[in-house]
Amino acid sequence: RVVVGTKVDQNHVNWVTAYNMLTGIRFTVSRTNAKMDRELTEADFDAKHKFSFDITGNELTPSAKYDFKFKDYAPWVFRHLRTIFKLDPADYLVSLTSKYILSELGSPGKSGSFFYFSRDYKYIIKTIHHAEHKFLRKILKDYYNHVRENPNTLLSQFYGLHRVKIPYGRKIHFVVMNNLFPPHRDIHRTFDLKGSTIGRDFGEENLEANPRATLKDLNWLRRDQHLEFGPTKKQAFVEQMQKDVKLLQRLHIMDYSLLIGIHDLEKGNEENLRDKTLQVFQPGGQADDPQPAMLTRTPSKLETARKAKELRQTLKMQKPVPMDQMADKMPDELHDHQKTNYFYTDDGGFRATHEDNTPGEEIYYLGIIDCLTHYSLIKRLEHFFKGLGNEESQISAIPPERYGDRFVKFISSVTKTKEAAEREKNEEAAF
Ligand code: ATP
Ligand code: CA
Ligand code: CA
Structure with a gap:
């Protein structure tokens, strides 16, 4: 499904x-x-600060256009995280300044989250459910330690956790995180992989109408896709994924996926993305629906519909909000590449290699996303899956330990060069 910001x-x-x-x-x-910068203390992880903004301003906060309340969580931890992730503080502020307008991608998907891109497309603001918010606060220390010890982590990079409330409105929790995809390169194909097969299929008949839809595990397998990394890159990638998944398993996290955006160097930037309206994007993981996000979704599969309903009830999330305007033009500034993370060094991504480690024809933009779902939430849905009579090995609501093992196993097994895949095919044929 093509969703325009x-x-x-x-x-x-x-x-x-x-x-x-x-x-x-x-x-x-x-x-x-x-x-002045300082070392973190235990208390920094639990810290929260509440601010009231109003149109007149007060001794603490400057005057604002509207009355609202704002909560800032663990500001010192996130300041340190932004440093670890090599963000320039001024740059971060400029990207998120209110003078620049955001682009919204309402999610018609299961979770009810909304996504906003910063104007320069570097950052994503994702609204999250209160349960995810509480959970992130709970695991913040583990997350912090992990990313400090793993400069090449593939996990979503969290830069801030906040809450906003307008008078008589509900509390909206949100995180600021990295946009994995670059503003200056076309992404020719997007996949969201979990290592599961149930419900992991995008109806390919809709692809023509929505060439940029996010495809899933079954589409990946059907197309005989691989992450084409030669031995050196494969080892680095698989090892880092294992370390990251170990943390997710230890924290009983579920339902995350590997997001992969593929830039085909031969096709290049023929689509001139920067001159078009905003990069298209399919939030919400509800991929079998060709409707753009502004339309209310009519789920095509009973399973999906029921799961969505159940999740929405559990999460008490609002319905998608209709949107009216088209996206603004892309800004001119290019993506600031993160020079430290090994997986984001080839023009912001990780370039394919051949068996002899010579560079390949694709750049992958990838990372592990949606990693704030605790097992307890999933468990509530379990009886529902069981009711459908699915094989446990096939459904996504398996315990975190197995979810992670299955994830690593699947991703590792599809990480191979063209040459290796070709060889395996011939061997199979000969046999
Ligand atoms: P659900 O729980 O139903 O899967 P969600 O609302 O939690 O959905 P995510 O799974 O986090 O949403 O993301 C949905 C889609 O949004 C992804 O498949 C991807 O296309 C896009 N997306 C999410 N995070 C990023 C990111 N960091 N960079 C680029 N695209 C992203
Ligand atoms: Ca997801
Ligand atoms: Ca989610």
């Missing part, structure tokens, strides 16, 4: 929320960054 301007239904998010981030990040 919607410019969030003053006419947009979520303008006030988006504006307040940015104002709050800008204020709290500058506030923390203005101070």
